[in-house]
Amino acid sequence: MAKQSSIKTPAMEYGRDGETPPAISNRRASRIPYPDEQKKIKDIERTEEERKWLSSWRLLNHSATPLWSLPKLAATLGIAQLRVKDESKRSPLASFKALGAPIALIRLILRLYPERSFEPAAILAGRYQDDLRALTVITATDGNHGRALAAAAQSSGCRCVIVLHARVSTEREQAIAAFGAEIVRVAGNYDASVKEAARLAATNGWHVVSDTSYSGYEDVPGDIMRGYGIISQEIIEQISDPAGQPFTFTHIFLQGGVGALPAGVLDYLWKFYGPRRPTSVIVEPRQADCLYQSAHLDRAAHASGAIDSIMAGLACGEASPLAWQVLRVSADYFMTVEDSDATTAMRQLAAGNGQDVPIVAGASGAAGLAGLQVACGNQPLRAMFGLNEHSHVLVINTEGDTAPSIYQTLVGESGQSVLARQSSRQSGHRPSDQACLPMAHG
The missing domain is CATH 3.40.50.1100 (Rossmann fold)
Structure with missing residues (x-):
């Protein structure tokens, strides 16, 4: 010892x-x-x-x-x-975020569709893509979390929207977009992008997958954290x-x-x-x-x-x-x-x-x-x-x-x-x- x-x-x-x-x-x-x-x-x-x-x-x-x-x-x-x-x-x-985002996405899908009896491992294998096409997930990111969520969403078959703030490099944006995510740019810093992601989700009926918790939003951040x-x-x-x-x-x-x-x-x-x-x-x-x-x-x-x-x-x-x-x-x-x-x-x-x-x-x-x-x-x-x-x-x-x-x-x-x-x-x-x-x- x-x-x-x-x-x-x-x-x-x-x-x-x-x-x-x-x-x-x-x-x-x-x-x-x-x-x-x-x-x-x-x-x-x-x-x-x-x-x-x-x-x-x-x-x-x-x-x-x-x-x-x-x-x-x-x-x-x-x-x-x-x-x-x-x-x-x-x-x-190339980052630890490859653990949190996919786990959170799987658990979100299981909560949203309890009647479907989805097999968790099969979600990322793309077995339920037809069932998940109507699902849209969104997050704010400095790069790595958004890239991991975009990759998990692409594997699962759901739509993904990523909100980037002004300081995120074009190089990081391109790495996220390569996984089929739609990019939204906002002025300001990371906190501004978090607020915009929450606003877009509320307006459009999308689901936030963020590691940042706030009032009334703890289940997904908890899944990411425990992951x-x-x-x-x-x-x-x-x-x-x-x-x-x-x-x-x-x-x-x-x-x-x-x-x-x-x-x-x-x-x-x-x-x-x-x-x-x-x-x-x-x-x-x-x-x-x-x-x-x-x-x-x-x-x-x-x-x-x-x-x-x-x-x-x-x-x-x-x-x-x-x-x-x-x-x-x-x-x-x-x-x-x-x-x-x-x-x-x-x-x-x-x-x-x-x-x-x-x-x-x-x-x-x-x-x-x-x-x-x-x-x-x-x-x-x-x-x-x-x-x-x-x-x-x-x-x-x-x-x-x-x-x-x-x-x-x-x-x-x-x-x-x-x-x-x-x-x-x-x-x-x-x-x-x-x-x-x-x-x-x-």
Whole structure:
């Protein structure tokens, strides 16, 4: 078992000396056993069920995503171990969103048509296309979620409308449109696109499939959030020892966004590990700090900045209230990073070094590592988070080069070139460095 740090330090206070600190502690985070044992059992079984539903979708790879070990970078950071769960390998869609959107679409269809007795796995196989042609789904997106929903809708046979705000690149728009989605453009930022998607749905009788919850809209965001528990389930399987005993890493650094990913991942880890769950740090762009502000105000809150970041998937102005309910009691710390920190992390992952395999990570995908690197280079943060030479840290690379031209500009090398170097070095890694487990179990 990884050794937990014994360092105890006072939490950084919000607004000390008139400045916003780079991180704050969540005094409401709980270390008690998961509060509802029956819900815990039901949700773990539900996650396994959903893995089976997705096991035959042609746009999803049918093995667990790699869990890379980066020993050289870990040594540089002064920690015992660093592992990267690489969601860029999840699907040709190149992001973790390939889990949430299709699961939410399946569950929405099952709720809308209970009398049809649809077989869940057969929905994404296109078996019910004639029945679903009249169904229209819509969402707002910064890119990855919309692309995943468009792909799932195309596979299922329903119509899909995607609302994009002004800052979404043409490259991301084209990637979504390639799956047959109809594109609507709006002025403003992500929050403006969320409002427009809700308006269009109400006007036309369409159905919103969004990971952002709001008053009266929680079922679908809840489905998406819980779907991300598949990532946690895979991680636990991949780090168990041969006797089946789970290894507990000490820390996990997770991207923020509206909160759906960290809420889904942390909720599952809490269900599984109980009070022994790892210390969690939520990482956001400084100018899109809605979860940081939520921790400060103890309610789902708005970001304090301009919500414009190269970490496009994290450029969210308002926290999801549903996700915040989970994070309020399961996330230990909230921190912000600069765009330059994300770029540095992207380049670090792409370079590889010695034993460390090169990894393709977009700006949002590299945010967790960016937070870890900032913390390890800042002694007060390092002490605050309890990071030391005994720490076993996990980060999740949530996306690959989903905008290839932007990736090449920021990294100075194409994603394809990095993957070629990854392939050439991969044979030198131990099998445990990139476990591949079936998506579904009998």
